[in-house]
Amino acid sequence: MMTFVRFVFLLAFLLIAPLSFAVAADEVKKPNILFVLCDDLRPDAVGCLGSEHVKTPHIDKIAQEGILFNNSFCTTSLCSPSRASILTGLYAHGHGVTNNFTEFPTEMATFPKRLQDAGYETAYIGKYHMGEDNDEPRPGFDWFVTHKGQGKYFDTAFNVNGQGAQVVEGYYTHVVTDMAIDWLAKDHGDKPWCLMVGQKAPHSFYFPEPKYEHAFDDVEVKYPKTAFDLDDNPKWIKQRLSTWHGIYGPLFDWRKDFPDDSPEGVQDFENMVHAYWGTVLSIDDSMGRLYAWLEESGQLDNTVIVFMGDNGLLEGEHGMVDKRTAHEMSIRVPLIVRYPELGQGKTVDQQVLTVDMAPTLIDLAGAKPIKSIHGDSWAKLATVGDDDWRKSWLYYYNYEKQFPYTPNVRALRTDRWKFIRYPHGDGTPDRHMAELYDLQSDPGEGTNLAEKPENAQLVQKLRQELTKQMESVGLTSATDKMPIDQGIGSELPDEKIR
Numbered sequence: 001m002m003t004f005v006r007f008v009f010l011l012a013f014l015l016i017a018p019l020s021f022a023v024a025a026d027e028v029k030k031p032n033i034l035f036v037l038c039d040d041l042r043p044d045a046v047g048c049l050g051s052e053h054v055k056t057p058h059i060d061k062i063a064q065e066g067i068l069f070n071n072s073f074c075t076t077s078l079c080s081p082s083r084a085s086i087l088t089g090l091y092a093h094g095h096g097v098t099n100n101f102t103e104f105p106t107e108m109a110t111f112p113k114r115l116q117d118a119g120y121e122t123a124y125i126g127k128y129h130m131g132e133d134n135d136e137p138r139p140g141f142d143w144f145v146t147h148k149g150q151g152k153y154f155d156t157a158f159n160v161n162g163q164g165a166q167v168v169e170g171y172y173t174h175v176v177t178d179m180a181i182d183w184l185a186k187d188h189g190d191k192p193w194c195l196m197v198g199q200k201a202p203h204s205f206y207f208p209e210p211k212y213e214h215a216f217d218d219v220e221v222k223y224p225k226t227a228f229d230l231d232d233n234p235k236w237i238k239q240r241l242s243t244w245h246g247i248y249g250p251l252f253d254w255r256k257d258f259p260d261d262s263p264e265g266v267q268d269f270e271n272m273v274h275a276y277w278g279t280v281l282s283i284d285d286s287m288g289r290l291y292a293w294l295e296e297s298g299q300l301d302n303t304v305i306v307f308m309g310d311n312g313l314l315e316g317e318h319g320m321v322d323k324r325t326a327h328e329m330s331i332r333v334p335l336i337v338r339y340p341e342l343g344q345g346k347t348v349d350q351q352v353l354t355v356d357m358a359p360t361l362i363d364l365a366g367a368k369p370i371k372s373i374h375g376d377s378w379a380k381l382a383t384v385g386d387d388d389w390r391k392s393w394l395y396y397y398n399y400e401k402q403f404p405y406t407p408n409v410r411a412l413r414t415d416r417w418k419f420i421r422y423p424h425g426d427g428t429p430d431r432h433m434a435e436l437y438d439l440q441s442d443p444g445e446g447t448n449l450a451e452k453p454e455n456a457q458l459v460q461k462l463r464q465e466l467t468k469q470m471e472s473v474g475l476t477s478a479t480d481k482m483p484i485d486q487g488i489g490s491e492l493p494d495e496k497i498r
Contacts, residue, residue: 029192029302030118030119030120030192030365030366031192031302031303031304031339031341031364031365032192032193032194032195032299032302032303032304033115033120033192033193033194033195033303033304033306033361033364033365034195034197034290034294034303034304034305034306035194035195035196035197035306035308035361036196036197036199036286036287036290036305036306036307036308037083037086037126037196037197037198037199037308037309037310038199038201038202038283038307038308038309038310038334039079039127039129039198039199039200039201039202039203039309039310040079040202040203040204040309040310040311040312040313040323041201041202041280041283041309041312041313041333041334042309042312042313042315042329042332042334043072043309043312043332043333043334044329045202045276045277045280046059046060046280046334046336047059047060048060048063048064048068048336049068049070049334053216053219053277054277054280054281055281055284056280056281056283056284056287057284057288058284058285058287058288058291059283059284059287059307059336061291062287062291062305062307062336062338063336063338064345065338065344065345066305066336066337066338066339066342066343066344066345066346067336067337067338067342067343067346067347067348067382068336068346068347068348069335069336069337069347069348069352070347070348070349071332071348071349071350071351071352072308072332072333072334072335072351072352072353073331073332073333073351073352073353073354073393073395073413074310074311074312074331074333074353074354074395075091075092075353075354075355075374075393075394075395075396076091076092076098076311076395076396076397077311077312077323077324077325077326077330077331077395077397078099078100078311078323078324078397079100079129079203079310079311080097080099080100080101080102080104080129080130081097081098081099081100082310082311082354083097083128083129083130083310084096084097084104084108084130085354085355085375086308086310086354086355086357086358087104087108087110087111087112087140087358088108088109088110088111088355088358088370088373089111089355089356089357089358089359089370089373089374089375090355090373090374090375091355091374091394091396091473091475092396092398093473093474093475093479093480093481094373094374094473094474095108096108097130098398099398099400099402100129100132100497101132101402101497102130102131103130103131103134104130104131104138106138106139109370110139110140110358110370111357111358111359111361111362111367111370112124112140112141112194112196113139113140114362114365114367114368114369114370115194115361115362115365115367116140116142117367117368118365118366118367118368119191119192120191120192120193120194120365120367121142121143121188121189121191121192121193121194122140122141122142122143122193122194122195122196123141123142123143123144123145123183123193123194123195123196124138124141124143124144124145124146124195124196124198125143125144125145125146125176125179125180125183125195125196125197125198126145126146126176126179126180126196126197126198126199126200127146127147127150127151127198127199127200127203128146128198129149129150129198132148132149132497133148133149134148135147135148135158135159135165136159136162137161137162141196143161143183144161144162145158145159145160145161145176145179146158146159146198147159147165148165149496150200150203151172151200152172152200153171153172153200153201153205153207153209153279154169154170154171154172154207155167155168155169155170156168156172156175156200158175158179160179171209171282172199172200172201173199173200173201173209173279173282173283173285173286174209174282174285174286176197176198176199176286177197177286177289177290180195180197180290181289181290181293183195184293184297185293185297192365194361194365197290199283199286201279201280201282201283202276202277202279202280202283202313204252204276204322204498205252205253205498206252206254206272206275206276206278206279207275207279208275208278208279208281208282209278209282212278212279212281212282213278215274215277215278215281216273216274216277216278217274219274220270221266221269221270221273221274222266222270223247223266223269223316223319224315224316224317224444225444225446226316226317226318226319226444226445226446227247227316227317227318227319228319229446229447230318230319232447232448232451233318233433233435233448234422234432234433234434234435235432235433236407236422236432236487236488237318237319237320238319239488240319240320240405240406240488241259241261241319242258242259242261242490243405243488243489243490244322244403244405244492244493244498245320245321245322245324245403245405245406246259246319246320246321246405247269247316247319247320247321248260248261248265248319249321250492251268251269251272251321252272252321252498254268254269254271254272254275255268255269255272269316272321273315276313276315287307290305291305301340303339304337304338304339304361304364305336305337305338305339306335306336306337306357306361307334307335307336307337308333308334308335308336308357309333309334309335310333310354311323311330311331311333312328312329312330312331312332312333313329313330314327314329314330315329317329317444317445318445322405324397324403324405324406324409325397325406325409326395326397326409326411326413326418326420326435327445328418328439328443328444328445331395331413333354335352337382339364341364341383342379342382342383343382343383346382348378348381348382350378350381350386350389350390351389351390351391351393351413351415352378352381353375353393354375355373355374355375356375356376356377356378357375358370358373358375359373359375359376359377360375360377360378360379362377363377363379364379374473376389376390391414391415392412392413392414392415392465392469393412393413393469394410394411394412394466394469394470394472394473394475395409395410395411395412395413396408396409396410396411396475397409398482398483399425399482399483399484399485399486400483401483401486402493402494402497403493404486404487404488404489404491405488405489407422407431407432407485407488408422408423408424408425408431408482408483408485409421409422410422410423410466410470410480411466412462412465412466412469413439414462414465416438416439416440417436417437417438417439417458417462418435418436418437418439418445419434419435419436419450419459419462419463419465419466420434420435420436421434421463421466422434422485423482423485424484424485425482425483425484425485426484427477431485433448433450433451434450434451434459435448435450436448436449436450436455436458436459436462437449
């Protein structure tokens with residue numbers, strides 16, 4: 001039988017418990033966020049994501065202690081649009097950065113701004129690449145270090161927090177890592193922090209640091225099989241072969257005499273891939289240093305570590321180099337996250353997008369959400385699963401007159417199917433043959449099924465789903481503005497923007 005004293009005690013506890021729990025919740029320290037963003041990093045150039053030759057023990061360790069996303073993608077495979085989507089949770093038409101030459105709108109809501117409002121100290125160090133000729137500080141960051149354009153692998157001129165550009169000698173990957181650790185070591189008071197590190201690597205032109213220049217000399221690299229099986233592909237893919245973005249072209253200056261479709265020409269391709277892989281080894285070294293600093297400072301387990309790429313990269317698939325297309329190696333990005341609150345040693349197979357990063361980090365930081373965005377937080381998906389998670393989504397790209405090697409692209413990717421359209425841009429019938437791939441039986445996209453009569457109903461169904469996905473992000477026949485597809489060009493791009 002409950003005594004009166006015990007009853008009074010219980011009643012008092014029940015009355016003050018909500019208050020005490022609220023106080024305790026307020027006292028829970030918000031997690032720090034370290035977001036390392038690589039440029040043009042294929043998932044299969046990372047050890048834990050399937051690389052046979054590139055060993056990345058430090059990145060692999062983060063994956064083993066965190067979450068490995070097996071199916072993560074960008075919504076536009078191009079540096080500036082993808083970076084803006086990561087910041088905002090919006091598709092390119094939503095934030096307005098639809099190419100590599102558009103400045104990011106300063107008034108846009110971003111996850112760093114939301115974190116600032118929630119009491120975070122924020123910083124960006126490295127390649128920002130939204131505004132080709134602008135290296136000045138951007139809103140949302142208390143500390144901002146970047147450079148104009150692409151930057152250089154050696155001796156880049158950095159503008160440190162608006163103090164003017166000065167050359168910092170050394171290899172880019174390690175220079176920005178030094179700067180990152182210097183900022184981390186500052187006194188942030190009692191504030192949680194969010195640091196974004198923008199690595200240049202492994203973006204072209206590929207120059208490994210000296211110790212990795214010959215790391216892969218003994219590895220033979222051939223053109224992929226799909227580089228030659230092009231008869232059932234749209235004609236524009238063959239037309240691209242000898243251009244700046246084709247395997248018979250300059251290969252980002254690794255081939256001096258071009259076009260070259262000779263058997264001997266594959267050596268230039270091999271040299272290019274070796275150099276690309278070599279730059280990734282330095283990224284792994286950098287991740288090891290950042291991990292060690294967090295561990296030594298006692299902040300490791302209270303830090304959300306995000307390792308990600310802005311877009312994928314084609315290395316010979318369908319006869320192409322670069323990105324932009326809707327093919328798998330163009331749109332796939334590595335995504336690895338370590339934060340004990342989310343779990344350890346996990347894999348996530350559902351399709352996660354660049355537009356999901358802003359809502360997720362806002363969610364984890366307990367900051368104010370951004371309304372009316374296109375992405376979703378994957379925090380629930382990663383911890384307990386989410387039966388309502390997406391099973392299909394839209395990918396798109398708009399033709400660029402500066403790089404006239406890829407048509408307008410409107411594509412649907414489901415858990416099984418890939419359907420790609422190539423609109424002309426003026427409302428007339430599509431300029432090129434469509435593509436359809438069964439990713440379950442043909443993950444390398446070797447056989448285009450779009451023109452087979454037996455698939456007519458499937459194509460119609462996927463086309464309807466593509467329209468539905470476009471409408472879900474505000475794109476209709478009236479609002480989906482795109483350039484006119486002027487065809488595949490053979491001229492090289494201006495040297496200033498390569």
